[in-house]
Structure formats: C-alpha cells, structure tokens
Amino acid sequence: MASTTLPAVKTAPEATSAKRPRAAWARRAFVPSLSIVLGLAAWYFVSYALLTPDRRFLLPPAHEVLTRALLDPEHVRPMLEALAVTARITALGLTVATLIGVLAGILMSRSRVVEQVVFPYAVMLQVVPVLALVPLIGIWFGYGSFSRTVVCVIIALFPIITNTHFGMRSIDRSLHELFTLGRASGPRRLLSLELPAALPSILTGLRIASGQAVVGAIIGDMFFAQGEPGIGTLLAAYQATLRSHDLVAAIFLASLFGVAVFSLFALTSRLAVGRWHSSGAR
Amino acid sequence: MRALIDTMQGVDAGHLLHGQQISVDRVRMRYATGTTALEDVTLSVARGEFVAIVGPSGCGKSTLLRLAAGLERPTAGSVALGTSSAAFIFQDPTLLPWRSVRKNVALLTQLAKLPKDERERRVDAAVEAVGLTAFAKQLPRALSGGMRMRVSLARALALEPEVMLLDEPFGALDELTRDEMQSQLLELHRRAEFTAMLVTHSVSEAVYLADRVVVMSARPGRISGVVEVGLPRDRDAAIRFDPRFVARVSEVSALLHGRG
Ligand SMILES: Nc1ncnc2c1ncn2[C@@H]1O[C@H](COP(=O)(O)OP(=O)(O)OP(=O)(O)O)[C@@H](O)[C@H]1O
Ligand SMILES: [Mg+2]
Numbered sequence: 001m002a003s004t005t006l007p008a009v010k011t012a013p014e015a016t017s018a019k020r021p022r023a024a025w026a027r028r029a030f031v032p033s034l035s036i037v038l039g040l041a042a043w044y045f046v047s048y049a050l051l052t053p054d055r056r057f058l059l060p061p062a063h064e065v066l067t068r069a070l071l072d073p074e075h076v077r078p079m080l081e082a083l084a085v086t087a088r089i090t091a092l093g094l095t096v097a098t099l100i101g102v103l104a105g106i107l108m109s110r111s112r113v114v115e116q117v118v119f120p121y122a123v124m125l126q127v128v129p130v131l132a133l134v135p136l137i138g139i140w141f142g143y144g145s146f147s148r149t150v151v152c153v154i155i156a157l158f159p160i161i162t163n164t165h166f167g168m169r170s171i172d173r174s175l176h177e178l179f180t181l182g183r184a185s186g187p188r189r190l191l192s193l194e195l196p197a198a199l200p201s202i203l204t205g206l207r208i209a210s211g212q213a214v215v216g217a218i219i220g221d222m223f224f225a226q227g228e229p230g231i232g233t234l235l236a237a238y239q240a241t242l243r244s245h246d247l248v249a250a251i252f253l254a255s256l257f258g259v260a261v262f263s264l265f266a267l268t269s270r271l272a273v274g275r276w277h278s279s280g281a282r
Numbered sequence: 283m284r285a286l287i288d289t290m291q292g293v294d295a296g297h298l299l300h301g302q303q304i305s306v307d308r309v310r311m312r313y314a315t316g317t318t319a320l321e322d323v324t325l326s327v328a329r330g331e332f333v334a335i336v337g338p339s340g341c342g343k344s345t346l347l348r349l350a351a352g353l354e355r356p357t358a359g360s361v362a363l364g365t366s367s368a369a370f371i372f373q374d375p376t377l378l379p380w381r382s383v384r385k386n387v388a389l390l391t392q393l394a395k396l397p398k399d400e401r402e403r404r405v406d407a408a409v410e411a412v413g414l415t416a417f418a419k420q421l422p423r424a425l426s427g428g429m430r431m432r433v434s435l436a437r438a439l440a441l442e443p444e445v446m447l448l449d450e451p452f453g454a455l456d457e458l459t460r461d462e463m464q465s466q467l468l469e470l471h472r473r474a475e476f477t478a479m480l481v482t483h484s485v486s487e488a489v490y491l492a493d494r495v496v497v498m499s500a501r502p503g504r505i506s507g508v509v510e511v512g513l514p515r516d517r518d519a520a521i522r523f524d525p526r527f528v529a530r531v532s533e534v535s536a537l538l539h540g541r542g
Contacts, residue, residue: 174376177353181370182393192389196380276380276421 057244069249079234079250082221083257086230089145090210090217090261093152097209101157102202105164106190118161126158130216134223144227148220155216156209160202167201168194200277203269210265214258231257298364303329303445303477304350309359311345319345321502322359329364329444332471332478334488335496336538342503343481344373347447350479368445369438373453375430377422384409384418387436394441401440408440411470428459435463439470448480452487464490465519472516485538489513489530490522497537507537 040062047061060068069075104122108115130151141147171194179189195202221232229237231254238247298305304327311320319342327333335343348354349361351370369390377386387408391401409418412432422430431451438446452460468491471478482488488495489511499506511530513521521527 172376174372174374175378177370178372178376178389179393180353181351181368182390184393188393192392193378196378273380276423 057242060245060248065245065248065252069245070252075246075249078229079231079246079253082229082231082234082250083253085145085228086214086217086221086232086254087257089148089152089220089230090213093149093217094156094206094210094213096149097153097156097160097213098206100153101160101205101209102164104161105168105198105202106194108161108165109168109194115165122158122161125154125161130155130219134219138224142226143224145224145230147224148217148230151220151224152213152216155219156213159208159212160205163201163205163208164198167198167205170201171197200269200273203265203272207262207265207269210261211258214254214261218254298362299326301328302326302362303331303364304479305360305362305364306346306350307360307362309346309349309356309361311342311349311354312357318502320349320356321504323503323505324359325496325505327477327479329477330475331494332480332492333494333496334492335479335481335498336483336485336488336534337498337503338500338538339483341498341500343498344449345503346498347449347479347481351447363445365444367441367443368447369441369443371434371438371446371448371451373450375422375427375434377430377433379422382419382421383414383425383433386422386433387440390437390441404440404442408436411439412436412466428455428463431455431463432466435467439474442474444476446476446478446480448478450481450483453483460487461519467491468517485531485534486522489527489534490517495530495534497534499540506540509534509537 043059043062047056047059051058069079104118108118133154134151137147137150141150175193175197176189179193184192217230218232218235221230221234222236225233225236231250235247235250235254238244238250304325306323306325309320309323310318312318323342323346325333325346335346337343345354347370349356350363351368352361352363353370378389381389384405388401388405391404396404406415409415412435414429414432414436417425417429422433425433431454435451452463455463464487471491478491480488480491485495489509493511493515495509495511496505497507497509498504509530513524513526513530
C-alpha cells in the first residue's frame with residue numbers, strides 16, 4: 001500500500017471547540033422547552049380564563065394536579081401500584097407477542113405456503129379494531145388480567161410479524177449464497193446470518209409494538225376490570241366519580257409510562273445494532 | 283469422501299480428466315424466465331491454471347461461474363469441479379456488516395469447522411496478505427470500497443481453496459486500487475497455486491492476470507474464441523508495455539468485437 005502523508009491540518013483553537021457542543025445542546029433544548037412552557041400556559045389559560053370556578057373541575061390547573069394528586073401519597077400510591085400491574089401485563093404481552101411474532105416471521109420467510117397461510121390473519125390482526133374484539137375476548141377468557149394480556153398480544157403482534165418477515169426477506173441473495181457455498185447448516189444460517197441481519201427490522205417492529213402494547217394494556221384494564229386494578233381501571237373509575245385531579249394525574253403517569261417503554265426499546269435498538277446499522281443510530 | 287461431498291453439492295466429479303480441475307461440458311443454461319444464458323459451452327480448466335472470461339454484458343459470464351460453483355444446475359450438459367474446496371468472490375464485497383474485518387475473514391473457516399488454532403493462523407495470514415492488519419477490528423462500514431473488496435478476497439484466501447471463482451471482483455474499484463489488487467492477486471496465485479476462473483469486463487485485466495482468456499459472444503452465450511496468453515507467470519505491471527502483451531490484448535479485443 002502506497003500511503004502518502006499529508007501535513008497535519010490545522011484544527012480550530014481549543015477554546016471554541018470545547019464550547020461548541022454545549023452551545024449546540026442548549027440550542028437544541030431551547031425550542032422543546034419553549035414548547036412545553038407554551039403548553040403549560042395554554043393549560044392555565046383554559047383552567048382560569050375559559051372555565052368558570054364551578055366548571056374548573058373539567059381541567060384543574062397543573063399545580064393543583066401536582067399538589068392534590070401526584071404529590072399526595074394517598075392518591076399517588078394506588079396509581080403507581082396500578083401502573084405496576086399494567087406494566088407487568090404489557091411486559092408479558094410483549095414477550096408473548098415477540099415469541100409468536102418472530103417465530104411466525106421466520107417461518108413465513110422459510111416457506112411460501114406458510115407465508116400465504118399466515119398473511120391474511122396477520123393483516124386481519126391489523127385491520128380489525130381491537131375494541132371490536134373486546135366482547136368476544138371477554139366471553140372466551142373472562143374479565144380478568146388474562147384477557148388484558150390477550151388484548152396486548154393481539155395489538156402488538158402485527159408489527160412484529162411483518163417487520164421480522166420483511167427483515168428476513170431483505171437479506172442480500174449473495175449473502176445467502178455465501179452460506180450455501182460454505183455448506184452452513186440451517187440453524188447456523190439462522191443464527192449467523194438471518195437473525196443478525198433481520199435484527200434491525202425486528203427491533204423496529206418491537207419499538208412500534210411496544211407503543212401499541214401500552215395502549216392495549218390500558219384498554220384491557222378498562223374493559224377487564226376484575227382482579228388487580230391497572231392504570232386503565234383507575235382511569236375509568238376516576239372518570240365515573242368525576243375525580244378530575246386524579247384523572248389528569250393518572251393520564252400523566254400513563255403517558256410517562258408509554259414514553260418510558262418506547263425509550264427503552266429505542267435505547268435497546270441503539271445498543272444492539274447502532275454500531276453497524278443506521279436504524280438504531282438515533 | 284470428496285466424491286460424496288461433490289455429489290451432495292450436485293456437482294458430478296465423474297467427468298474430470300487427469301489434471302483437470304474444472305470441466306464444463308456442452309452446457310446449455312436456460313433460466314425459468316425463458317432466457318437462454320448459455321448455449322453449448324465447453325471449457326476445461328487445468329489444475330493451477332488461471333483462466334479469464336471476457337464478453338459483452340449479459341452474455342452469461344456470471345452464469346458460467348455460478349454453474350462451476352454449483353450455485354446453478356445446467357439445463358443440459360454437465361459441470362464438474364474437482365474439489366470441495368472452492369471459494370467464490372462476488373462482484374460486491376458481500377460482508378456481514380455486524381462482524382469486524384477479522385470475523386468476516388474468519389466466516390468461511392468457521393463454516394468449514396476448521397480447528398480453532400488453524401483458523402486463527404489462516405485468518406491472521408489472510409488479513410496480513412491483503413494489508414488490513416491495522417483494520418482487523420474495524421467494522422466494514424469504516425472501510426473504503428477497495429478495502430472491503432480486499433476483506434472479501436481475504437475471506438476466500440483464509441479458506442486456502444484449491445479453486446477461486448471470481449466474478450468481476452475489481453469492477454467497482456478506481457484504477458489505482460484495481461492495479462494494486464491485480465498485482466496482489468497475481469502474487470497470491472504464484473504463492474498459493476490455486477486454480478482461478480475470473481470474469482472481467484476489462485481485456486487488459488484478463489491478459490494481465492490469466493494464462494488463457496476465454497472470449498464469449500452475446501446471447502445466447504457461446505465461446506467465440508480462446509487466446510493463450512503465453513507470458514511468464516511472474517509478471518509485473520511493467521509487462522503491460524511488452525509488445526507481446528499488447529498483441530494479446532488486441533487479439534482478445536478483435537475476438538470480442540467479432541473480428542476474430
Ligand atoms: N436468476 C436469473 N433468472 C433469469 N435470468 C437470468 C438470471 N440470471 C441471469 N439471467 C439472464 O441470463 C443472461 C446472462 O446473465 P449473466 O448474469 O450470466 O450475464 P453476465 O455475462 O454476467 O453479464 P454482466 O457482464 O452484465 O454481469 C442475462 O440475459 C440475464 O438476464
Ligand atoms: Mg455478471
């Protein structure tokens with residue numbers, strides 16, 4: 001290898017290069033912060049300017065939600081306990097959906113027949129609104145946490161199946177031929193080529209599914225209220241009793257939970273494939 | 283054992299004559315789409331020989347190589363490969379993006395289930411041979427196109443194959459890198475003495491590398507002529523200015539343009 005050495009390029013002075021990242025960070029944080037401040041301002045505007053005191057319960061101001069619900073242990077403890085129940089169901093539902101979905105995706109990519117058999121059902125999972133299935137699920141599986149898990153699985157399954165399938169189908173033909181010429185066994189091909197190559201896709205599917213699963217678990221809580229209450233169960237109860245401070249607080253916690261789950265999967269993606277694949281890089 | 287493996291791969295070793303390593307006998311190749319890619323192609327490559335194949339785009343060069351590798355089966359005729367130790371070098375580097383350079387180079391030796399210390403030795407040697415030791419731990423995305431192609435070459439070398447099938451391996455490289463890769467390949471062929479079948483678009487590359495240049499004509503692909511290069515095996519870039527080299531190049535060009 002002939003290599004030519006170039007004279008070192010002059011870099012910017014230390015001072016500016018050290019300051020720049022912080023400045024960039026501040027600039028990036030500025031607009032989102034402003035957006036949150038404006039949102040809070042709008043909230044207070046509705047609470048105090050649009051709503052008369054006797055109707056203020058429709059949207060209690062932010063600080064009241066904080067002091068009367070979120071910071072009051074008596075109020076917030078049942079919410080956190082319910083959130084833990086919902087989280088457990090979400091995790092269980094996602095795990096089951098991942099196992100079924102990845103397996104289905106792999107089998108579909110292995111056989112044209114399986115693909116044709118499974119695909120209509122996968123599409124049905126996507127197009128049938130889960131709410132329409134709720135009565136049937138109730139009749140079949142009862143009105144407790146098992147049915148909540150079922151809702152969660154149903155709603156999370158489609159993105160996992162389709163993304164796994166897509167990931168497996170998009171593998172370069174020459175890569176497959178490389179393994180064929182190396183006389184790789186089926187399991188070897190799966191572990192060394194197909195799964196790693198499809199992983200970015202599978203993780204994208206999981207990321208989408210995780211958001212869906214949270215929605216599914218909360219809907220499940222609302223309709224299948226027997227047994228331990230989930231956060232959705234509480235939401236329905238607060239609504240029925242017009243406890244709007246608690247209602248807003250529970251909505252806030254549920255959203256926070258959704259964001260946490262989504263971020264967890266985004267982070268997993270980045271850690272798992274960000275090194276070599278652009279989909280995990282941000 | 284070898285015969286058994288070959289049969290399993292769908293390549294029949296029965297037709298090889300003494301000293302032959304690759305034999306393509308009256309092969310016709312018609313794809314399911316109805317395209318006849320090859321018609322009555324007969325070609326034999328001796329052990330240790332370096333054969334280059336040139337021809338217009340779409341004339342079936344890749345098809346011929348894929349047949350030799352056992353990646354396709356002929357519609358008629360027979361193909362025989364005298365070894366189970368063959369490496370195919372694709373037109374694109376075809377690397378696993380999640381594996382480091384070193385682990386990519388190790389892939390085929392792992393699939394071949396070589397013992398670990400043997401594997402390590404060969405992988406190190408192959409990475410060294412293509413001058414990528416300093417990049418052994420990098421991922422392919424951190425390499426240039428030429429470097430990736432060298433990883434692909436090293437992966438084949440680590441197998442220490444008896445046959446190398448190369449499909450336009452340097453087609454996508456700039457001229458400088460290509461010249462360097464060609465010299466490297468020549469050097470490797472001198473040292474490792476494998477049999478090579480190389481597809482290329484470049485007449486001068488063919489003459490520079492090969493003992494024999496096979497010229498093909500357009501669809502359906504047939505062999506329109508064979509040129510014996512007849513230059514000494516240990517050649518270097520300067521041979522391009524040798525009158526014999528120039529004569530062979532014009533001979534191949536004439537065949538290629540149907541003036542044979
Ligand atoms: N898998 C396939 N299915 C159907 N037709 C194919 C297939 N592969 C190649 N062909 C056809 O066979 C003919 C020869 O193709 P091939 O790839 O062997 O050509 P080539 O000489 O390698 O061309 P190039 O120099 O452009 O790479 C072409 O007409 C092509 O369309
Ligand atoms: Mg080709």
